[in-house]
Amino acid sequence: MQALTRLNFSIALFLSGILAFSTSLTFADLQEDLKILTDVDHRAAGNIEAQAAYASLVKNDRDALPQILKAMNGANPLAENYLRSAFEVIVADGEGDLPMGQLAAYLQDQENNQKARSMVFELLKHKTPAKADKMLDGMLKDSSAEIRYQAVQKVIDRAKKLDAGEQKKEAYLTALSGASEEGQVKAISDALKEMDVEVDLQKHFGLLTDWKIIGPFDNKEMKAFDIAYPPEEELDFGASYEGMEGPVQWQTITTDDPMGAVDIAKSIGPYKGAVMYMYSEYDSPSEQDVYFRMATANAWKLWVNGELVFAREEYHRGMRWDQYRVPVSLKEGKNEILFKILQNEQTQPWAQDYKIQMRVCDQSGQGLLPRTSYDPNK
Amino acid sequence: MPANRSIILICFASALAFTSMADAEDWRQFRGDDLSGLSPKPLPTEISGDTIQWEVDLPGRGLSAPIVVGDRVYLSASSGFDQDRLHLLCFDKQTGEEVFERQFWATGRTVSHPKMANATPTPCSDGKRIFATFSSNDVICIDLDGNLQWFRGMNYDYPNATNSLGMSSSPVVVDDTLIVQVESDADSFAFGLDVANGKTRWQKERPRKANWTSPTVVTKPEPLVLLQSASGIEAVKPKSGDTIWKYESGASTIPSSLVQDDILYIPSNGITAVSLTSGNGEEIWNVRRLSPSTPSPILANGMLITVSNVKIAAANPEDGEVLWESRVSGPFSASPIAAGKYLYLFNEKGLAQVVEITKEEGKVVSDYDFGEIILGTPAASDGAIFVRSDEHLWKIGK
Structure with a gap:
């Protein structure tokens, strides 16, 4: 009986070794694919290698998504697109659950790639719209122009519904504090002008x-x-x-x-x-x-x-x-x-x-x- | 189920799918496979709410035309307050159901005239891949299932090859080469890209002048791509970019040329017809009165048709004699398409007009107001018309 247990233990050890080896091999493959994709550059440099790496990358399960996001940090605009596309394909067709916690953590860190953060936010909006909408309340000063645009618009929409008065003025001033897109800034400035507040657009x-x-x-x-x-x-x-x-x-x-x-x-x-x-x-x-x-x-x-x-x-x-x-x-x-x-x-x-x-x-x-x-x- | 029966069923299903693909009529680029704008099959002669077979919402703007490959319709769009989000969309041709959407980020300048959008050039296909270009000069190749094959940023590579009004030249694919015109007042180039990987087969300096025209193609006796610009036409070999001949009397920078029956009809001082059999671009006739506005000319029911802001003109293609002019409701950005004796016009306000064209006159026989701005040229496949606005893509059939 004892010998049998020892045998089982040995088999388990052997299998877990294979699993660990296979996992680390998969992880190494993933990193290699990401490296090839982030190496694409001007004038189609790396395109041929990238084609194979992309085909391999999109076969990953959804737990690879955080690694793809990480690779986007510092990637050039061409590489960003290869990685974005792979991310989308895995989100749509990959196996496993979406690692929502890790995606949310990536979004929260403003040092991460701004375009990738915006992409993650779009995904969260799609999956958990109420939660994403609530998150916007804290994103008025976000370093992503796209996310900030949405946060500003939410405040503008709220301000529009308020009756004239201090609350309305405060709401528009809050929106202005995050606004950088020309149309939004002009809309806010026009609304404030009606309340006798001049916005110094030159400075803004x-x-x-x-x-x-x-x-x-x-x-x-x-x-x-x-x-x-x-x-x-x-x-x-x-x-x-x-x-x-x-x-x-x-x-x-x-x-x-x-x-x-x-x-x-x-x-x-x-x-x-x-x-x-x-x-x-x-x-x-x-x-x-x-x-x-x-x-x-x-x-x-x-x-x-x-x-x-x-x-x-x-x-x-x-x-x-x-x-x-x-x-x-x-x-x-x-x-x-x-x-x-x-x-x-x-x-x-x-x-x-x-x-x-x-x-x-x-x-x-x-x-x-x-x-x-x-x-x-x- | 016995294994052999499964195999038989799979074979049968595959055969059906293959038959369906083979029977499907493709429209693989701006103005169709042969760039004629002609549908081989009759199209609905009446357009109404009842003939709209499906309508789908679009996630972004665009002046690009839909293309059809097999049982799918592919379309580009662009969105975002900076027009920097690029969309490639694929729909089931029969049902309008979305098959996939892929998004990318522009790597080049997205600024344009407000009327234009980043998704202005029409994608093209070699039947195996989709090639989409944008005003930002991003060139994206995906396979028919949406898997990225390669990505080029021509503005990323050449930061001065841009136009502050926007770029619109639609690519063509010939001889395993994607031809892309990136021409502006500053840097100006034409590229031949390897369809397999996007690598540059050749690159030509082009006249430094803003240019919104699309290349056209001659297939006989050998394939040549005709690059149009303010200087005229340059005929090049698709795989090498070698120039074979030039027409140097100038050409429009907006409507594109038409090749039909060994004659090249160039929007040049009105319309200039040039022989393609002479080998040296010999002029056959020129008629200034046939001056098109934005839409490219079309040869339908034996007549050369040009479209200007409020009228269409029909001419004898052999000598340019103007047969008639007819008022229509314009203005137009979309180029016309035709089937038999019917011409299909979509004006900028979204009014579709079916015009019956005979040797005597052009008569509007049906119209329908889509109620949305339509600037993109329609596509036709299997007797149906596909047309888009900024918000919707429609299939119009019988």
Whole structure:
């Protein structure tokens, strides 16, 4: 009898060894697949390997979902899509229960991938709508733009239903504290205006409103995109240069447009075939990665601290809020911003805009204010 | 059940499924398999609430057309306040039941004119895979069951290959190569991508000018892809990208060209007909009066038809002689499709118009107001029309 028990124990030990080996092998395979998928990169690099890894990954049970989410942290936008798709397929077709606790924990940690968190929130909304709706109450300042949008909308919807008075005003101010999407901010601002509360949209969005400007330099026949006029060589605000119509000096331009549009055509002159250079500063409270979001119907180049960060040669295809999003690394303290803005010679009424709207914000679109405002007159 | 009977039943079911697939009439890309916009089978000549066989809700906006492969309808859509969520949807053609939905995130710019959406280009298929492109220049390949095969971000690779008004060129697949035009005022390229893995077979610099047209295809004597732009037409070999000939008298950047019976009809100074048998793009005729607005031309019931904002014009395809012009209710973003002597127009306000076209006139014989903005070109398969708005996809049949 004892011998039999020993035998059973040995068999159990052997089987659990196989199980452990098989589990660790599965775990290793999963990690290998995730590694291959996170290695996909520009110009189809890793595509062939990714195809096989994806096919293998989607065969996993649902308990692999937290590992896929973890792999999304730091993944590039292409890899995010491979991982997202695998996640969806396993949620739909995989074996086992959804690891709801681990999914919720991933969502709660704001350091995790924002898009992946939003995807998890959508899943929770689908599975437990009441619980997800309640969660929104604590997500007004969430670092995911999509989640925050929903949280803000919930407060707006509640505010709309309230009778006029302090409660309504407070509700809209609460919504404003989390809002960054243009439509929502404008809706809140309009509602507050009716209650005699003015929202400083320039500050809310982090718009750059105070600049030095110099020009016009010649851009006839759109030839000046790659011509480096003196402001590209030196920043001497006391200097005078030969411009398109005679000597030009740096001057000040500011805007009182609530949405921060700096209108060169109206404030300086409706130049055609021209180049203007604009300069501003951003006093960053810390070293940080930000986005310069801007809108213009004109061609442009942007330098930050002397480094060309993006250039765009497109004229009059519309001017839309947050039309361009340029990632920029700021240093702590003063950061120098030089902007070259080019106008062509189109004569159509819709091709006369010569303006720029620029703001500094975080990855989710939340405006970031400088430590101190820039004074172009100093 | 005895094993052999099971096998027989499985074989029988497979045979049925195969027969069903084989019989199903595909519409695999913008304007159909041969890019003609013609349905081989008659379509309903009357559209009404009674002819709507099913309607499904859509999770996002789109100007893209549905495509049909086998017993399934595939469609793209985009959603989110930033239009950065990309949807690939698959529905059962008979019932409208959703087979699957896959979502992705845009890796490129999603900004566009408010009228457009990220899901503006129409997907295409080689019968084994679905290729979907978006205004953000994301190129997604899934198999027919929704499994991701590969993903390319052309704007992620080339950050200046974008258009602030949005991109709309629909891809075509020829010779195991996916042809994608990513053309703008800044960086401008055409790509030939290997359908199996998305790798670039070839990449061509293209005119730096915003371009919303879609490539078309010549099949004889050898397959050529015709890339349209403001400069004209460039005929290239699909697998190598080698240029075979060029038409350099300019072309529209919105409506796309039509190939029919060895003649290329180019929206160029009105319509210019070019011989495809001469080997050098020889012009046959040009008629300025046939200038289309956004919709691409179609050759139906022996006539070349162009659609402008409020009228359609019919011309003799041999010499361009204008036979008649007829007022219709516009404006239009969707290109027309046709079956026999009936032309199907969907205007931007959602009004469907069935126009009977004869040598003498074009007469609206039926109309139906869908009550929603319709900007996407319809598809046709097995005698039914598939058309979408931002909110719905409809099947219209007899």
